[in-house]
Amino acid sequence: MIQTATLDKLKAAFAGLAVSEFRSQTRVVAPLASAAALMAYLKKDGGFDLLVDVTCVDYLNFRDAKDRFGLVYLLASTVTNERLTVRIFVNEPDLTVPSVTSLWAGANWLEREVYDMFGISFAGHPDLRRILMPFEFDAFPLRKDYPMQGRGERHNFPVLTRGRS
Amino acid sequence: MPLEPATFAAEQEDAQDYVWSLNFGPQHPATHTTLRLVLKLDGERVIDAIPDIGYLHSGFEKIGEHLNYNQYVTVTDRMNYISPMANNVAWHGAVENLLGLEIPPRCKYIRTIVAELARISDHLLCNGAVGLDVGAFTYFLYAFNRREDIYNIFESLCGARFTNSYTRVGGVMRDANPQFVDLVRKFVQTFPKTLDDMDRLLNRNRIFIDRTKGVGVFSKEAATNTSCTGPIARASGVTRDLRKDEPYLAYADFDFQVCCATAGDCFARYLVRNAEMRESLKIVAQAIENLPGGPVNVDIGERTAIPTKQAVYSTIEGCISHFELTMSNRGFVVPNEECYSAIESPNGELGFYLVGDGSEVAYRARCRPPSFIHFSVFPQLIRGHTLSDVVAVLGSLNIIAAELDR
Numbered sequence: 001m002i003q004t005a006t007l008d009k010l011k012a013a014f015a016g017l018a019v020s021e022f023r024s025q026t027r028v029v030a031p032l033a034s035a036a037a038l039m040a041y042l043k044k045d046g047g048f049d050l051l052v053d054v055t056c057v058d059y060l061n062f063r064d065a066k067d068r069f070g071l072v073y074l075l076a077s078t079v080t081n082e083r084l085t086v087r088i089f090v091n092e093p094d095l096t097v098p099s100v101t102s103l104w105a106g107a108n109w110l111e112r113e114v115y116d117m118f119g120i121s122f123a124g125h126p127d128l129r130r131i132l133m134p135f136e137f138d139a140f141p142l143r144k145d146y147p148m149q150g151r152g153e154r155h156n157f158p159v160l161t162r163g164r165s
Numbered sequence: 166m167p168l169e170p171a172t173f174a175a176e177q178e179d180a181q182d183y184v185w186s187l188n189f190g191p192q193h194p195a196t197h198t199t200l201r202l203v204l205k206l207d208g209e210r211v212i213d214a215i216p217d218i219g220y221l222h223s224g225f226e227k228i229g230e231h232l233n234y235n236q237y238v239t240v241t242d243r244m245n246y247i248s249p250m251a252n253n254v255a256w257h258g259a260v261e262n263l264l265g266l267e268i269p270p271r272c273k274y275i276r277t278i279v280a281e282l283a284r285i286s287d288h289l290l291c292n293g294a295v296g297l298d299v300g301a302f303t304y305f306l307y308a309f310n311r312r313e314d315i316y317n318i319f320e321s322l323c324g325a326r327f328t329n330s331y332t333r334v335g336g337v338m339r340d341a342n343p344q345f346v347d348l349v350r351k352f353v354q355t356f357p358k359t360l361d362d363m364d365r366l367l368n369r370n371r372i373f374i375d376r377t378k379g380v381g382v383f384s385k386e387a388a389t390n391t392s393c394t395g396p397i398a399r400a401s402g403v404t405r406d407l408r409k410d411e412p413y414l415a416y417a418d419f420d421f422q423v424c425c426a427t428a429g430d431c432f433a434r435y436l437v438r439n440a441e442m443r444e445s446l447k448i449v450a451q452a453i454e455n456l457p458g459g460p461v462n463v464d465i466g467e468r469t470a471i472p473t474k475q476a477v478y479s480t481i482e483g484c485i486s487h488f489e490l491t492m493s494n495r496g497f498v499v500p501n502e503e504c505y506s507a508i509e510s511p512n513g514e515l516g517f518y519l520v521g522d523g524s525e526v527a528y529r530a531r532c533r534p535p536s537f538i539h540f541s542v543f544p545q546l547i548r549g550h551t552l553s554d555v556v557a558v559l560g561s562l563n564i565i566a567a568e569l570d571r
Contacts, residue, residue, distance in 0.1 A: 001411070022502050022503070022504055023262055023263075023265065023502075023504045025504055025505065049389050049390070050389050050392060050394075050405075051392050052392065052394075052505075052507075052514065052516065052533060053392075053505075053516065053518065053531070053533040055518055055531045055533075057503070057520050057528070057529045057531075058529075062520075062522060062528060063501060063522065063523070064501075072505075072518060072531075074505055074516075074518070074533075078389055078403055078404075078405045081405075081410045081411065085505065104390060104391075104392065105387075105390045105391045106390065106391040106392025106393070106538060106541070107392075108541060109537060109538070109540075109541040110392070110538070113537075117226075130219075131218065131219060132218065132219040132222040132570055132571075133219060133222065134219070141224065141227060142226060142227060148224075148227055148228075148230075148231055
């Protein structure tokens, strides 16, 4: 739920934003070039002080999808209880988006998880390492071209023997 | 780069040779779950803590792309296994939001009751474990004893005590029976006495206060900036509670208060959880006395919930609906859309970001896990405190590794 005044101000500040609504949730598609400016505006002037979640969707097999990856930023305001979803679409080969850790400290682990699961790198992230998967893992498991059963990593996992430890 | 305590110590060795590194977990009794911390110690004081997670990563989100909307509820049970009912309610709330389905009032009330009972049982365990970790073993037993009653209530409702899998798309697995109502009424009557006993054990206990007051202090701005929600944010003065701010289910019908504190330390988090149990009990008491009649599942025409046996055998609509829902290539229609839907789970905002692609299986089932976000703030809460405070802070954050790693 977002107030119309906030949305109008946002539209005035950033011309040509694609805004859509579904089940009374407002979504904004930010072009990659102006994504950093848009996020900074939403944090500082829009009043969205809570970053609820950062996630990603791989649209590889999705019907009528034009872009490969769609990042999802769920924002909320603890004062006015508004919510806004910001989408950023990225395509291979350049899977880099600006990090929002400087705006919301909570984005640190959330962006690391997106990097871990989808291989999208965040420019300006202070500590972009894998978080859930082992460091030796070399695939991105939540991509749609990664099979559910894995590619045999479980069976060929390097085992640390007592002698080497 | 893998986190090895040896390499970690080596890089510090030259400049600060008095700094120790201590490996805490993943198999430590005070972590309660499988998580690991590398602590940087100066004597007994913690200079820094580096969390290392992923030991319990089981690919729940990947599984969500392969199980249908009803099957996946069994996986949500295993996320926060301290309050599985709340996860069930959150999952099917999100699915129904995606479908645009309005559930009947009776179902809303039953889901509210089980979600609040789950909150009580989660807070009992969390506070009990904080007590246990700082030395109040009796308190833990008081708390755990009452969790047994909640298990009995859930057993009378759905037959399962621990992993309930109670909800379904457009309804619940079984309607509430008189035995359930009796057990809940009995619980509502007897639980305040236990809470009073528990308050008397710890609220003015010198040892407990010394161990928790002023430990792990978290400011209001920091709590919001690091995406914290739930009791942890409320203990720091953030008055955000989705039950009031975005009333879902039947919360708009009940009289209850949002419990907040301003201190932001472990003791404040304990007090907030304690106060929330009383408020939850108020909600349960109001809901069980005003439980509406009528159907518990959505109408047969919606074609999402399996109709009753009687409807299957005596009506043509029921028969068709049952056939459509049980055939593997039929089922209900989901829009090619995506939406986010959250509830106030015992730990904070538990949401699911769902992408539907028309089939019965979610295209993407993202879970917004409160434990994951709360554990990321652990290093800044523990810095400057002693090693023995690690367990107090860890306990007050209520980290459930199954939800942390999913």
